[in-house]
Amino acid sequence: MGCKKVIKVKRLYFEDGWDLFFESLGVFPEELSSKVENIALIVADECEGFPLAIVRTATSMKGETKAGEWRHMLECLENLGNGQYEMDKWMADHLIRRFVYESIDERKKLRLQYNEGRKMLHKLKGHSMLDKFLRVLAIGIVEETSKIMRKAYEQLTEVPSDDQWEEDLQKVFLTGNNIQTIPDGTCPKCSQLSTLLLDGNVKLGYIADEFFNNMPALKILDLSRTRIKCLPESVSKLECLIALLLSGCVELSYIPSLRKLKRLISLDLSFTAITKAPGGLESLVNLRCLNLLTEDKLEMSDLLLSKLINLECLKVGWAQCLTDATGQSTQDLEKFKVIVAYFRDIGYFNAFVKFPPFRDAIRSYCLTLKDSSYNRDPSDGLFDKDYIINHSKKKVVIEDIFLANKNVRLPPDMKELDISDCHGLEYLCCSSGLSFPSFQHVQTLRLWRLWGLTDLVSPNADFLHQSTLFSHLADLEIGGCNSMKTLMPFKLLALLQNLSTISVNSCEKMEEIVGEDHSVMEVTHGDALMALLHDNFSHPTIELPMLTSLKLDNMPQLDVVYRGIMLCPSLQTFSAIQCERLSLPRMNNGTELLIGLTSDGCYWEK
Structure with a gap:
């Protein structure tokens, strides 16, 4: 970058980082609710003391007072991976999405246009322009400011009067205000308006039917997270509309006919009160992304999906309708590239997973098997992630399901698996239940509150299967x-040569991390060194060349990590908090291992 001198910036202590965070946020702690303050505290901690990360994160959250928005930020930070701060990537995803909406080409595949957005972003990085563009994104402006009304997060209680809506306006940003109603008679004349953002006006309960009558060029309309009950009739006349975003309108129960919106590409009806597919939905032949995540079962024709001939991304809740539709036509699934779907029934889940087009055509998916209702808050968990941008996402989530003697069929190319709050699961892998081949490509495995789980692998499992089991696992x-x-x-851990991070906490009966049963496994890594070590110790040395982090927390019965020596040349972080009985591990990371002691436990950081 032409720098004459590189200055290394040290991480800040937490207290200093917290002060910098609030200073950059522009508020005092007492101005936030206790709930938001607690989340903000964790968000600041996720920045890991890096000043640039702290400032950029806090600045991006200016004006945000809702816990949902702060949880969204926390979720993004928690998924950035392995302690490497990638805030640019998180914000860049939003920039790319805006780029696609603004310059959409109806002749191109959606994936191709996202790739073009990434290329543009790469060029900006190469010319030191990314920060400028992120600032532009953060305040919601583009060039030609004279044609933009920018009144986001200004605590407005009323929509600007008609005389403030100049006819040559191109973009209007009213996000995050306190507007309660757009009264009858409000009908601004804006013949060139292409973008209107009213999202985040959580008190907005009514929009006059005629409000959109004089906005014939409108392309992007975002009413997400408002309290409207009915979408105005004038929306049905917006024939240039390409994106209609209504996520989180939890009281919205009526949508007028969409038959005339032939150019519509993205329709988001997630977390609304809609119970029937909107009229005219089958006519949206250019629709590429459809989000129907709702709590109640949505009534729609089995043939609807076959009529949406260009649909690439589908997100649907309680997906019996999806399984029924795919049972009638294999072509319905072959066109999909991205699917997010929820299932209550194991049978429907298995039927969908074994369907040939799913195995052969789907490029990105997140499938959830869950017995109870999922959270309606659109700012929580899975629903924050953009599955169009990340085409490599192949994830399965299993929650709150009784799994004893149940055979769950998992996708063979699955890369992430989350299982939580499930009873009846004694072994993760056994001769019945969750099948061995499904774990071969898993890179991330998260297991939470599986009260009956005693071991990851059944002692009766075929060892030939174990030799490839979890062979790609990186994060546990x-x-x-x-x-x-x-x-x-x-014998299992010795096979996990790609393992990068291990985190274990709150397992009350856990006594050891690595068990002593090593008789079956012949260690082949570093034969000469291993033989020498085996002569000197009663337990063979185990080598984990990729392990960078081992974190243990709140396990009162934990005595030992491993009784032999662990060779971990890439180790960066070891911590053991509230593990009172734990003996210090015998680990060799290529340098002298320094372990610090605190009142709660011990830690080591390279």
Whole structure:
């Protein structure tokens, strides 16, 4: 970058980082609710003391007072990966999405246009322009400011009067205000208006039917997270509209006919009160992304999906309708590239997973099997992530399901698996239940509150399967599994040569991380060194070349990590908090291992 001198910036202590965070946020702690303040505290901690990360994160959250928005930020930070701060990537996703909406080409595939957005972003990075564009994104402006009304987060209680809506306006940003109603008679004349953002006006309960009558060029309309009950009739006349975003309008129960919106590409009806597919939905032949995540079962024709001939991304809740539709026509699934779907019934889930087009055509998916209702808050968890941008996402979530003697069929190319709050699961992998081949490509495994889980792999499992089991596993996170005494046996851990992070906490009966059963496994890594070490110690040395982080927390019965030596040349962080009985591990990371002691436990950081 032409720098004459590189100055290394040290991480800030937490107290200093918290002060910088509030200073950049522009508020005092007492101005936030206790709930938001607690989340903000965790958000600041996720910045890991890096000043640039703290400032950029806090600045991006200016004006945000809702807990949902702060949870959204926390979720983004928690998924950035392995302690490497990638705030640019998180904000860049939003920039790319805006780029696609603003310059949409109806002849091109959606994925191709997102790739073009990424290329543009890469060029900006190369010319030191990314920060400028992120600032532009943060305040919601583009060039030609004279044609923009920018009144986002200004605590407005009323929509600007008609005389403030100049006819040559191109973009209007009213996000995050306190507007309660757009009264009858409000009908601004804006013949060139292409973008109107009213999202985040959580008190907005009524919009006059005639409000959109004189906005014939409108392309992007965002009414997400408002309290409207009915979408105005004038929306049905917006024939240039390409994106209609209504996510989180939890009281919205009526949408006028969409038959004339032939150019519509993205329709988001997630977390609304809609119970029937809107009229005219089958006519949207250019629709590429449809989000129908709702709590109640949505009534729609089995043939609807076959009529949406260009649909690439589908998000649907309680997806019996999806399974029924795919049972009638294999072509319905072959066109999809991205699917987010929820299932209550294991049978429907299995039928969908084994369907050939799903295995062969779907490029990105997140499938959830869950017995109870999912959270309606659109700012929580899975619903924050943009599955169009991340085409490599292949994830399965299993929650709140009784799994004893149940055979769940998992996708063979699955890369992420989350299982939580499930009873009846004694082994993650056994001769019945969750099948072995499904774990071969798993890179991230998270297991939470599986009260009956005793071991990851059944002792009766075929060892030939074990030799490839979890062979791609990089990140392992386990918590609240109170029947486990050993995380895994030596013979299994020795196979996990791609393992990068291990996090185990709140497993009350856990006594050891690595079990002593090593008789079956012949260690081949570093034969000469291993033989020498084996002569000197009663337990063979285990080598984990990729391990960078080992974190243990709140396990009162934990005595030992491993009784032999662990060779971890890439280790960066080791911590053991509230593990009172734990003996210090015998680990060799290529340098002298320094372990610090605190009142809660011990830690080590390279």
